[in-house]
Amino acid sequence: MSLLALFAVAAVATSPVRPVAADSLVPITVRLQGVVGAEAFQCGQSYRDVGSSKATITASDFRFYVHNVRLVTAAGDTVRAALAKQAPWQDGEVALVDFENGTGTCANGTPETRNEVTVLAPAGRYRGVAMTLGVPFARNHGDLAAQAPPLSLSRLFWSWNGGYKFMRVDMRATQGDSAATAWVIHLGSTGCTGDAGAKSPASCAQPNRAEVRLPGFDPASDVIVADLAALLARSDVRRNQPQTAMGCMSAPNDTDCGGLFASLGLSHPSSTGRDTPAFFRAAKAGAVRTAQGDGR
Numbered sequence: 001m002s003l004l005a006l007f008a009v010a011a012v013a014t015s016p017v018r019p020v021a022a023d024s025l026v027p028i029t030v031r032l033q034g035v036v037g038a039e040a041f042q043c044g045q046s047y048r049d050v051g052s053s054k055a056t057i058t059a060s061d062f063r064f065y066v067h068n069v070r071l072v073t074a075a076g077d078t079v080r081a082a083l084a085k086q087a088p089w090q091d092g093e094v095a096l097v098d099f100e101n102g103t104g105t106c107a108n109g110t111p112e113t114r115n116e117v118t119v120l121a122p123a124g125r126y127r128g129v130a131m132t133l134g135v136p137f138a139r140n141h142g143d144l145a146a147q148a149p150p151l152s153l154s155r156l157f158w159s160w161n162g163g164y165k166f167m168r169v170d171m172r173a174t175q176g177d178s179a180a181t182a183w184v185i186h187l188g189s190t191g192c193t194g195d196a197g198a199k200s201p202a203s204c205a206q207p208n209r210a211e212v213r214l215p216g217f218d219p220a221s222d223v224i225v226a227d228l229a230a231l232l233a234r235s236d237v238r239r240n241q242p243q244t245a246m247g248c249m250s251a252p253n254d255t256d257c258g259g260l261f262a263s264l265g266l267s268h269p270s271s272t273g274r275d276t277p278a279f280f281r282a283a284k285a286g287a288v289r290t291a292q293g294d295g296r
Contacts, residue, residue, distance in 0.1 A: 072128030234259030
């Protein structure tokens with residue numbers, strides 16, 4: 001699905017958010033799956049023909065935060081679905097999705113994985129889902145040592161000023177017999193500033209929270225696919241812009257971020273355009289084989 005179609009769904013994007021009584025809510029599971037093209041993501045596995053240079057990549061991390069989940073009813077109403085409290089993955093406001101399992105190339109990760117988000121919403125049939133990729137501003141800046149899961153992971157945190165890495169994907173890329181090149185995606189807010197002595201910034205020039213809207217999504221039968229091949233489609237993971245961070249660490253002057261930001265629907269001076277393949281898409285459960293079990 002193109003980004004144009006993805007972000008032009010009036011039912012999800014513009015319909016009023018309908019309030020609901022707390023005692024009418026039931027848990028609803030929104031399932032996700034990490035893939036690289038037509039293959040399920042797995043630590044240590046190599047994937048060919050990725051990016052503009054058709055490189056072979058092997059990933060060592062694949063995690064991201066989401067919040068502000070909304071479901072669209074068959075009648076077209078948008079329902080704000082509260083996150084259930086499920087430690088250590090969800091604290092009622094922020095959820096962590098984790099496709100790495102701490103084995104092989106992902107040795108710096110954690111053995112537990114998480115491929116679903118549980119929300120509380122009225123029972124019924126739904127035909128769309130929306131969510132925000134990232135951590136809310138009010139939760140994004142502070143003392144990491146004082147945070148409870150899922151915001152307690154040091155590998156997903158920059159600093160009190162920069163806040164969290166909303167998404168972390170680490171990889172190494174090769175082409176032919178050439179040596180492997182390290183390349184990373186660390187998505188987060190940049191240009192965060194505040195008054196001298198402040199404990200947290202007043203604002204961030206580039207918030208970089210991606211809005212995800214998927215029409216035709218039925219939680220009972222569908223999954224949200226997070227596709228690294230689509231995310232990297234317009235990126236050359238064998239090269240890095242000189243004098244910049246390795247890969248993309250969200251800087252507005254880093255041309256390596258252009259294709260990634262376009263895939264996420266985010267603004268960037270080097271954006272490759274709205275015809276860039278979208279990172280997220282809806283698919284029927286089972287369309288891609290599961291590589292790591294149920295991930296719970």
